[in-house]
Amino acid sequence: MPSEQWTHPEPGEGPAAIAAQPSPEQVIAGLRATSEGGAELTQLLTPEGQRIPSEQFDSYVADVDDEVLRNLYRDMVLVRRADREANAMQRQGQLGIWVPLLGQEAAQIGSGRALGPRDMAFPSYREHGVAYARGVDLRDLLGIFRCTDHSGWDYQAHRFHPYTIVIGNQVLNAAGYAMGQKFEGKVGDDDGEATICYFGDGATSQGDVHEGFVWGAVYDAPLVFFCQNNQWAISEPTERQSRLPLYQRARGYGFPGIRVDGNDVLACLAVTRWALEQCRHGNGPVLIEAFTYRMDAHTTTDDPTRYRLSDELEEWKLKDPIERVRAYLARGGGADHDFFDGVQAEADEFAAQLREHTFNMPEPPPDRIFANVYAEPSPVLDAQREEYLSYLDGFATAGEH
Amino acid sequence: MMDLQKLTIGKALNLGLRRAMEEDPKVLMMGEDIGKLGGVFRITDGLQKDFGEQRVLDTPLAESGIIGTAVGLAVRGFRPVCEIQFEGFIFPGFDQISSQLAKLHYRTQGRVKMPVVIRVPFGGGIGAVEHHSESPESLFSHIAGLKVVSISNAADAYWGIQEAIRSDDPILFFEPKKLYHSGALKMEIDTETSPGRVFGSRVVREGTTATVVSYGPSVKVALDAATAAEEEGKSLEVIDLRTLSPLDLGPVFESVRKTGRLIAVSEAPLESSLTSEIAARVQQECFYSLESPVLRVAGFDTPYPPAKLEEHYLPDLDRVLHAVDRSLSW
Numbered sequence: 001m002p003s004e005q006w007t008h009p010e011p012g013e014g015p016a017a018i019a020a021q022p023s024p025e026q027v028i029a030g031l032r033a034t035s036e037g038g039a040e041l042t043q044l045l046t047p048e049g050q051r052i053p054s055e056q057f058d059s060y061v062a063d064v065d066d067e068v069l070r071n072l073y074r075d076m077v078l079v080r081r082a083d084r085e086a087n088a089m090q091r092q093g094q095l096g097i098w099v100p101l102l103g104q105e106a107a108q109i110g111s112g113r114a115l116g117p118r119d120m121a122f123p124s125y126r127e128h129g130v131a132y133a134r135g136v137d138l139r140d141l142l143g144i145f146r147c148t149d150h151s152g153w154d155y156q157a158h159r160f161h162p163y164t165i166v167i168g169n170q171v172l173n174a175a176g177y178a179m180g181q182k183f184e185g186k187v188g189d190d191d192g193e194a195t196i197c198y199f200g201d202g203a204t205s206q207g208d209v210h211e212g213f214v215w216g217a218v219y220d221a222p223l224v225f226f227c228q229n230n231q232w233a234i235s236e237p238t239e240r241q242s243r244l245p246l247y248q249r250a251r252g253y254g255f256p257g258i259r260v261d262g263n264d265v266l267a268c269l270a271v272t273r274w275a276l277e278q279c280r281h282g283n284g285p286v287l288i289e290a291f292t293y294r295m296d297a298h299t300t301t302d303d304p305t306r307y308r309l310s311d312e313l314e315e316w317k318l319k320d321p322i323e324r325v326r327a328y329l330a331r332g333g334g335a336d337h338d339f340f341d342g343v344q345a346e347a348d349e350f351a352a353q354l355r356e357h358t359f360n361m362p363e364p365p366p367d368r369i370f371a372n373v374y375a376e377p378s379p380v381l382d383a384q385r386e387e388y389l390s391y392l393d394g395f396a397t398a399g400e401h
Numbered sequence: 402m403m404d405l406q407k408l409t410i411g412k413a414l415n416l417g418l419r420r421a422m423e424e425d426p427k428v429l430m431m432g433e434d435i436g437k438l439g440g441v442f443r444i445t446d447g448l449q450k451d452f453g454e455q456r457v458l459d460t461p462l463a464e465s466g467i468i469g470t471a472v473g474l475a476v477r478g479f480r481p482v483c484e485i486q487f488e489g490f491i492f493p494g495f496d497q498i499s500s501q502l503a504k505l506h507y508r509t510q511g512r513v514k515m516p517v518v519i520r521v522p523f524g525g526g527i528g529a530v531e532h533h534s535e536s537p538e539s540l541f542s543h544i545a546g547l548k549v550v551s552i553s554n555a556a557d558a559y560w561g562i563q564e565a566i567r568s569d570d571p572i573l574f575f576e577p578k579k580l581y582h583s584g585a586l587k588m589e590i591d592t593e594t595s596p597g598r599v600f601g602s603r604v605v606r607e608g609t610t611a612t613v614v615s616y617g618p619s620v621k622v623a624l625d626a627a628t629a630a631e632e633e634g635k636s637l638e639v640i641d642l643r644t645l646s647p648l649d650l651g652p653v654f655e656s657v658r659k660t661g662r663l664i665a666v667s668e669a670p671l672e673s674s675l676t677s678e679i680a681a682r683v684q685q686e687c688f689y690s691l692e693s694p695v696l697r698v699a700g701f702d703t704p705y706p707p708a709k710l711e712e713h714y715l716p717d718l719d720r721v722l723h724a725v726d727r728s729l730s731w
Contacts, residue, residue: 122473150508161476162509166500172466173501176473176481183429183455183479207493211466218461372511373546375569380647 040245041291042271043261047319049327057270060277064266066334072113072265073325073335074343076105079129080322081347082138085354086128086145090300094358095145099126103263103295106321107228109133110268111290114276115159115196120181122161122174122197126228130198134160139357146361168206171197171225175212178221178279187222192280194222196272202233204249205241213253213285222279224272225250225287228262230294235307247289255285262292263321293319366392404593410552411581413559413590414444414520418482420592421566422452425480428566430457431467432484432520441486442522442581464494471517472501480516480566488523488575489532495540502571503546515571518562522578523551524618524668525715528708535705536669538617541573542646542678549646550600551575553620555588557643561599575645577618586621600644602652608638611662611725614653614679616642619666619716626721635725645675653679654686661692662728666716671699693731696724 044052044061064072083101090098101108104126112133115121123130131141136153143149144163151162161177164170174197186193203209204227216223229246231238242249250257256278260271268290275286293316297304329335370385408416422428430445430452436459439446449457460467464485471481485491491498498519505513525534542549548570552558558576565572580586605620606627613623620641627637638656642648657663663683665676680695698716706714 149510151510151512155476155509155512162505162513164501166496169469169497169501172469172497173473173476175466176470176475177477178473179470180474180477180479184477207463208465208469208497211461211463211469214461214463215466215470372507372509374548375506375511375514378647379649 040247041259041261042267043264044266044270045264045324045328047263047324049324049331051328054270057267057274060270060273061266064269066329066332069266069325069329070335070339072109072269073322073329074346075109075113075129075133076265076322076325077343078347078350079109079132080105081351082132082354083128085351086142087296087300089355089358090145095142095300096147098145098300099128099298100294100296100300101126101128103293103316103321104228104230105129106265107226107262107268107290107292110265111196111198111226111272111288114269114272116194116276118159118186118193119276120159120161120174120177120193120195122170122177122195123163124167124170124198124200124203125163125165126200127163127198131158131160134158136160139354142354142358143361146358148361148364168199168203168208168212171199171203171206171209171212172215175215175219175221175223178216178223178285179219181222182219182282187280187282190277190280192222192282194224194276194279196224196226196276198226198228200233201227201229201231201238201241201246202236203227204246205233213249213255213287216285217253217255220282220284222282223285224275224279225285226272227287227289228292229289230262230292232294232298232304232308234298234302235304245289247287250287253285255287257287257289259289259291262290263319263324265321265325292321403591405589406592407587407589408555408559409582409584409587410555410558410577411442411444413555413588414562414576414581415446415448416592417559417562418445419448419451421482421563422448422456425566426456427478428456428480428482429474430482430484431460431471432458433460433462433467433486435459435484440484442578444520444576444581445484464490464492465497468494468497468502468517468519471519472497472505472515475515475517476505476513480518482518482520482566484520486522487529487533487578488521488537489535491519491521491537494519498541498547498571498573499544503544506570507546514569516566516569517571518565518568518574519572520562520574520576522581523575524577524579525705525708525711526579526618528711530708531705534708534711536617536667536700538573538575538645539669539674542648542675546571547646548572548644549575550644551577551617552643553577553580553615553617553641554586556590556596557599557641559590559592560596561643564599575617579618580621601649602640602642602644604638604652604656605641606637606639608636609660610635610637611664611728612638612640612653612656612660613664613666613721613725614640614642614656615666616645616675617668619668622716622718622721623666626718626725629718630722630725635729637725642675648675648678648682650679650682650686653683657683657687658690661690662725663691663695664698664721664724664728665695666698666721668700668715670702671697672702674699693728696728698724
């Protein structure tokens with residue numbers, strides 16, 4: 001299992017060993033260095049578009065020929081274009097808020113495309129790319145941000161749970177779902193089911209994530225913990241969440257942890273397929289840390305220029321998840337200008353449809369406030385609804401006179 | 402076929418849980434120490450032995466974990482029944498209860514059902530240390546999407562727990578721990594013939610002088626007060642709310658229109674509590690029927706005191722009778 005020993009002087013090693021320990025400042029600097037990917041980063045495609053062979057993971061992407069890679073490229077371009085359109089619509093006042101995914105396309109498409117039809121995904125609130133990969137119509141998803149609905153898709157049909165906004169809650173919900181898969185005997189062979197749960201580096205500080213790790217491990221749940229380490233939890237950097245690389249936390253819970261280049265769609269696909277295979281066969285959870293970067297703000301209410309340096313952004317631009325696939329395809333003859341232009345045109349059309357749909361999204365009727373609070377009828381709510389609708393009717397009647 | 406059994410509340414709950422598990426293989430029990438030990442109050446005694454470790458889960462010690470995974474199991478189609486050891490320990494799970502359990506059905510326009518029951522032993526009078534004697538039910542009654550119920554007798558315990566488990570809504574099921582094993586409260590229950598719907602307010606003793614409304618452990622106090630008042634020639638009508646949220650106040654309004662007086666009794670602190678809500682709604686609906694203001698007998702607006710003081714804190718028969726006298730003297 002890929003892992004790096006976190007070296008630390010053992011107690012009783014003597015004054016020399018203690019003196020050799022880094023100062024707190026050096027620890028912070030070291031964490032920064034540790035967080036820069038490191039030798040343990042699984043990568044199959046470099047930022048320059050060079051394919052790196054991998055003894056462990058090549059077999060998991062043996063089917064990925066140029067056509068499959070073109071599709072992954074197309075997925076990422078469409079999702080990025082949709083993201084940019086939504087971001088613009090928020091700026092124009094058409095959406096209440098937007099949560100940008102810019103820069104995280106490879107982590108989401110790579111992992112999302114690794115899932116089988118029976119697997120279940122529990123997202124946080126930035127997983128628009130995973131939603132797309134699960135077949136959710138992004139127009140349904142935009143209702144959340146237009147504030148017409150809290151969740152507009154059929155979670156059962158798409159096997160994609162509603163967005164969870166409270167940080168880390170969904171990790172426990174996913175653990176419970178995966179326990180259910182185990183209890184139903186749906187694990188043990190290639191046909192097994194698994195659950196994947198998405199959360200960010202900031203969420204790893206939440207108690208629910210810790211408890212999710214405990215439950216997943218104790219019950220050998222078929223659960224892939226997919227942490228998108230995008231380096232920033234709003235304004236708090238990853239080193240404010242952890243003193244060691246996040247993937248190494250898995251060791252403390254007794255299941256494998258692995259760090260993958262989150263900007264490498266091929267590596268994300270391979271590593272997630274491997275992790276899902278582990279789960280399907282009943283080996284319990286796996287933690288994947290997708291090492292990536294949030295290129296835009298946390299949400300459209302955020303101002304990242306207050307807390308991070310532009311140098312950092314510029315450095316990550318060179319690791320763009322889409323450009324490296326484009327370079328690989330172009331260099332190897334896997335795609336030509338017509339293909340790239342065609343995908344861009346398709347993405348523009350996709351964005352135009354989103355825009356049109358958003359503008360035409362009907363406002364829900366007032367009585368929706370009262371709908372589905374309970375599965376069973378509630379006389380108290382029925383009375384409140386009738387009273388309020390009657391009150392509204394009073395205005396209509398007044399207008400007629 | 403009639404099958405009469407004389408049961409305590411605790412035993413009635415145990416049999417009710419057992420029956421729910423027999424009838425539906427998707428029903429699971431989850432909680433700390435509920436398997437081999439049978440729970441700290443032994444309410445799940447013997448269930449793991451008969452249904453196995455996969456249906457009666459001795460969970461890790463974390464309430465958010467218990468409730469958060471129950472939410473996921475419900476999404477998968479299970480019907481989890483969680484036990485919280487003592488009500489004072491429920492707060493680590495408050496986030497999952499309020500953010501996920503109560504809201505998923507609404508958030509998804511009814512696509513996600515949340516048939517989860519959280520059993521909460523509550524209330525004082527057991528001489529315990531801090532965090533073991535509280536009455537936090539009002540806090541949960543304020544959360545839309547949750548149903549909050551309580552029981553006060555063995556028949557409601559037996560049939561009520563089964564009704565709660567069958568419900569597609571998330572239910573906080575408050576159990577009066579002080580009364581679990583009271584031999585004096587043993588009831589003869591027909592465990593085969595369903596009485597129909599359990600929850601909703603119920604008049605448990607008819608009367609004409611004043612109405613006393615209560616729930617959970619305080620129902621016994623109200624009934625004892627009614628017996629004592631009878632000797633003084635006062636006829637108290639006692640109502641057991643049973644459903645705390647959404648409140649079913651129809652029978653209370655009806656009773657107040659008859660008696661003209663209402664005393665609401667609860668162990669919970671007074672301010673912003675269920676008794677506050679009852680007082681507000683009754684004055685709104687029964688204003689012209691009231692002969693005196695609605696009075697409340699409750700815990701004080703303090704943390705639950707050291708147990709050596711709890712006899713002063715908990716509403717007792719004398720405090721209820723004093724309130725009745727005040728109401729009548731208006």
